[in-house]
Amino acid sequence: MRRGGLRRLARRKSTVAFLLTLPLIVLIAALVIYPAFYSIYLSMLNKTLERLVGLDNFRFLFTRDTFWMVVKQSCIFAITAVLFKALIGFCVAHFVHNVPAKGQRKWRGMLLIPWVIPPAMSTLGWFWLFDPSYSAFNWLFVRIGLPAVTWLGDPLWARFSVILVNVWYGAPFFLIMYLAALKSVPEQLYEAAAIDGANWWQKIWYVTLPMMRNIIAITVLFSLIVTFANFDIVRILTAGGPIDQTHVFATWAFLQGIEGGDLALGASVSLFMFPILAVAAIFILRDINRRGNEAS
Amino acid sequence: MSRRPFTRRRFLGTTAAASAATIGFPYIRTSHAAGSLALGFWDHWVPGANDTLTKLCQDWGKKEKVDVKIDYITSQGNKNMLTITAESQARSGHDILAHPAWYALTYARQLEPLDDVMNPLIKQYGKVATAAEFLCKSGGKWIAVPAVTGTQVKPPCARLDLFKQHAGIDILSMYPVNKAPTKEADNWTWETMVVAAEKLKKAGSPIGLGIGQTTDSIDWVGAMFHSFGADLVDAKGHANVKTDAVKQVLDYSKRLVAAMPPDVFAWDDASNNKYLISGQGSMIMNPPSAYAVAKRDNPKVAAQCYTFEMPKGVKGRYAPFLPFLWALWGFSKNKSAGKSLLAHLLQRENVEKLVNASIGYDIPSFESMRDFKVWQQVEPPQGAVYHYPPRGTEEAWMACAPAPASIAQQMYTQSIMTKMIAKYTQGGEPMDKVLGWAASELEGYQRS
Incomplete structure (x- = not known):
C-alpha cells in the first residue's frame, strides 16, 4: 500500500520536476538566499556588529552628502552606459544582420570578443591605455598636435572613461540578443510593409521595433541590473576617484565595509541598490506582461 | 605518536622560569608533538623574502614539534583584508594572521592579548616605534605584535644628479654615505623641497608625489600634515579641522601641486x-622597491637614486610609516604555540634574516634593530638606502594618528587628507568649503 503510494507520487510529473530542480534550488538557497538575508541582518547591526540598530545605518547614510553623490553617480553611470550599449548594440546588430550569411559567423565571433574576455583583464588593458603618465591615447594625441588628457585624474574625464569601458564591454551582449530577435522577425512583415510603400526608417519604426520590444525591455533590465552592480571596471580604473567622483554602489560599499572595517554600513550601501532595481524591474516586467496579454 | 596540546600553563610556566635568552623559545620542548598552527602571512613583493620566513617558521616547528602550515596572502585586490573580515565573521581560519595597519585595532575584541610576548621583548630590545605601539595596543594591552615582513617607511627617493644640477641641492652633503645626517640636513625642510620642486619642474624633471587614494599617497600626505601640526583629529576623537595649521598645509600643497605633474x-x-x-x-x-626595480629595468637611473629623510616641518620630521602586524585570533586552538612562534620571529637574529631577505625593504619596529648591515651594503650608488630606516632624527608616523582607531581607519581608507588637497587645488574650492566638507566627513566617521 505504502509502496504503491510512493510509486504514484514518483509518477506524478510535478514531483519529478521538483526533484530534478531540487539541486538547483538548494544551490540558490545556499549561494543567493542565505547571503541575501545575512546581508540584511548585517545592515541592521551597529559598527562593531554587537547590537541590532534597526534602520539606523540607512538613516545615517541619508545624512551623508557622499552617499547621495554615489546614488547620483550610480544612476548616471548605469543609465548612460545602458543607453549607449543598447544604441550601439541595435545599430551593429542591423549591420551584422545584413552581412551575407556566409561571412556573418566571423563577424559575430569577432564582435563578441569584448564580452567574453574576463572584464578584470580587459579593464587592466584599458587602464594602461589611460595610464596617468604613459597613456597610449595621449601618446597619439601629442603626436597629432592635440593636448594630453588626464583621463583618470580629472573627474569628468574619469566618469567618461569608466562609462566608455563599460559600454565597450557590454555592447556585444545587446548585439547578440538583438541579432537573435532580428532573425525571428518574419520576412513577410517587411514584404507587406514594402508593398504598402514603407521606407527603411518606417520599416524599423513600425515593424522591427514593435517586434523587438520585449527582447529590448528584458535586455535593458538585465543590463541595468548588472551595470548598476558593477564593481570591477570602476575599481580597477579609478577606485572611485578622483575625489569620490566615480564611485558606484558596489565600490563604495567595498570601501566602507571591507577597507573601512564597517561591515554593517557596507551592507547597507549595497542593499540600497535593491529597491532601485526592484522598482525598475517591476515597471519593465509589467510592461512585458501587459503586451503578452494583449497578444494573447 | 601521542599528541599533547600546547597549553597556556605550559607556555607561562616555562616563560617564568626561562632567562632572557629563552624568550624566543619560551617553553621546554618535550618528546610530544604540540598540535598545529595555521599562519597567514603577507605575500612579500620582494622575490625570495617569503622563503626566509617559511624556513624560520618550519625550523621552529620542527624543533617544537608543531605542525606549521603557511599561506601567503597577497594584498593585491585587498585579498588580505577580505580574509581578515571573513575569518572574523566565521570565527575560524588561521591562528596567526598578518593585519595591515588599522586592522588589529578594528578586530581588537577578537584578538588574543600578547603582553606576555611583547613585554619581555621590550625589556630585551628596548623601545618599539611609537606608531607601531599605537597600532598594536588596545586598552593598554598588546593585541598584536609589529610584524617584520611588509613593514615599511616611504621617505624621499631622489635623483642625486638632477637635484644637484637643477635645484642646487647636494643631497650627500646633508645625508652622507653610510654616516649620520650632517648639520646641513636641518635645512631640508618642506620649504626647501617646494623651492627645489619649482626649479626641477622648470628644468623638465618635476618631482612626483601621488595625491590619489592609495596608501603611498595617504602615507606621505599624513606625515606632511603631522609635521605641520595639522592633526585633523586628536587622541580623544575631537576634530580640529578649522585651524591655522590645516590652512597652512593646504596653502603649502597648492604651491607643491603646481610644481608637479597634473x-x-x-x-x-x-x-x-x-x-x-x-x-x-x-x-x-x-x-x-622602486629603486630595486630601477636597478633591474633602468640601471642608469638607479645609480643616481638616493633614499634619505623626509623634509622637516614646524612640528618635526616624520617618516610615512605603514606597518604590518601579526595577531593571534582569540579563537585559535593553539595560542601558546602561536605566542611562542611570534616571540621567536622577533628575536634580533631572525629579524635580521628577514630584513636581509627583503634587501632592506622591511623595517623593524624595534628602534634598536635599525643598524643592520644590509642598509650599508645596497648599491649603487654607495649608501643608496642607508638613510631609509628612521634613526632618531626622524620619527616613523602613521597617517591619521593620533585619532582613535575607529575614526582613524575611516580617515585613512576614505583618504580625507588627499581629498582635501584635491578639492582645494584641482577642484579650486574655497578654503572654507573644503574645511567644512572635512568637518562634516569627520563627524560621520565618529559613528559607533
Whole structure:
C-alpha cells in the first residue's frame, strides 16, 4: 500500500520536476538566499556588529552628502552606459544582420570578443591605455598636435572613461540578443510593409521595433541590473576617484565595509541598490506582461 | 605518536622560569608533538623574502614539534583584508594572521592579548616605534605584535644628479654615505623641497608625489600634515579641522601641486615607481622597491637614486610609516604555540634574516634593530638606502594618528587628507568649503 503510494507520487510529473530542480534550488538557497538575508541582518547591526540598530545605518547614510553623490553617480553611470550599449548594440546588430550569411559567423565571433574576455583583464588593458603618465591615447594625441588628457585624474574625464569601458564591454551582449530577435522577425512583415510603400526608417519604426520590444525591455533590465552592480571596471580604473567622483554602489560599499572595517554600513550601501532595481524591474516586467496579454 | 596540546600553563610556566635568552623559545620542548598552527602571512613583493620566513617558521616547528602550515596572502585586490573580515565573521581560519595597519585595532575584541610576548621583548630590545605601539595596543594591552615582513617607511627617493644640477641641492652633503645626517640636513625642510620642486619642474624633471587614494599617497600626505601640526583629529576623537595649521598645509600643497605633474591625483601605488624608473621624475616618496626595480629595468637611473629623510616641518620630521602586524585570533586552538612562534620571529637574529631577505625593504619596529648591515651594503650608488630606516632624527608616523582607531581607519581608507588637497587645488574650492566638507566627513566617521 505504502509502496504503491510512493510509486504514484514518483509518477506524478510535478514531483519529478521538483526533484530534478531540487539541486538547483538548494544551490540558490545556499549561494543567493542565505547571503541575501545575512546581508540584511548585517545592515541592521551597529559598527562593531554587537547590537541590532534597526534602520539606523540607512538613516545615517541619508545624512551623508557622499552617499547621495554615489546614488547620483550610480544612476548616471548605469543609465548612460545602458543607453549607449543598447544604441550601439541595435545599430551593429542591423549591420551584422545584413552581412551575407556566409561571412556573418566571423563577424559575430569577432564582435563578441569584448564580452567574453574576463572584464578584470580587459579593464587592466584599458587602464594602461589611460595610464596617468604613459597613456597610449595621449601618446597619439601629442603626436597629432592635440593636448594630453588626464583621463583618470580629472573627474569628468574619469566618469567618461569608466562609462566608455563599460559600454565597450557590454555592447556585444545587446548585439547578440538583438541579432537573435532580428532573425525571428518574419520576412513577410517587411514584404507587406514594402508593398504598402514603407521606407527603411518606417520599416524599423513600425515593424522591427514593435517586434523587438520585449527582447529590448528584458535586455535593458538585465543590463541595468548588472551595470548598476558593477564593481570591477570602476575599481580597477579609478577606485572611485578622483575625489569620490566615480564611485558606484558596489565600490563604495567595498570601501566602507571591507577597507573601512564597517561591515554593517557596507551592507547597507549595497542593499540600497535593491529597491532601485526592484522598482525598475517591476515597471519593465509589467510592461512585458501587459503586451503578452494583449497578444494573447 | 601521542599528541599533547600546547597549553597556556605550559607556555607561562616555562616563560617564568626561562632567562632572557629563552624568550624566543619560551617553553621546554618535550618528546610530544604540540598540535598545529595555521599562519597567514603577507605575500612579500620582494622575490625570495617569503622563503626566509617559511624556513624560520618550519625550523621552529620542527624543533617544537608543531605542525606549521603557511599561506601567503597577497594584498593585491585587498585579498588580505577580505580574509581578515571573513575569518572574523566565521570565527575560524588561521591562528596567526598578518593585519595591515588599522586592522588589529578594528578586530581588537577578537584578538588574543600578547603582553606576555611583547613585554619581555621590550625589556630585551628596548623601545618599539611609537606608531607601531599605537597600532598594536588596545586598552593598554598588546593585541598584536609589529610584524617584520611588509613593514615599511616611504621617505624621499631622489635623483642625486638632477637635484644637484637643477635645484642646487647636494643631497650627500646633508645625508652622507653610510654616516649620520650632517648639520646641513636641518635645512631640508618642506620649504626647501617646494623651492627645489619649482626649479626641477622648470628644468623638465618635476618631482612626483601621488595625491590619489592609495596608501603611498595617504602615507606621505599624513606625515606632511603631522609635521605641520595639522592633526585633523586628536587622541580623544575631537576634530580640529578649522585651524591655522590645516590652512597652512593646504596653502603649502597648492604651491607643491603646481610644481608637479597634473595627473598626480590619479596616481596609484605603482605610478610613482614608474615615474621614477622612466627617468622622467626627480623624486618620489617610496620604500626602496622602486629603486630595486630601477636597478633591474633602468640601471642608469638607479645609480643616481638616493633614499634619505623626509623634509622637516614646524612640528618635526616624520617618516610615512605603514606597518604590518601579526595577531593571534582569540579563537585559535593553539595560542601558546602561536605566542611562542611570534616571540621567536622577533628575536634580533631572525629579524635580521628577514630584513636581509627583503634587501632592506622591511623595517623593524624595534628602534634598536635599525643598524643592520644590509642598509650599508645596497648599491649603487654607495649608501643608496642607508638613510631609509628612521634613526632618531626622524620619527616613523602613521597617517591619521593620533585619532582613535575607529575614526582613524575611516580617515585613512576614505583618504580625507588627499581629498582635501584635491578639492582645494584641482577642484579650486574655497578654503572654507573644503574645511567644512572635512568637518562634516569627520563627524560621520565618529559613528559607533
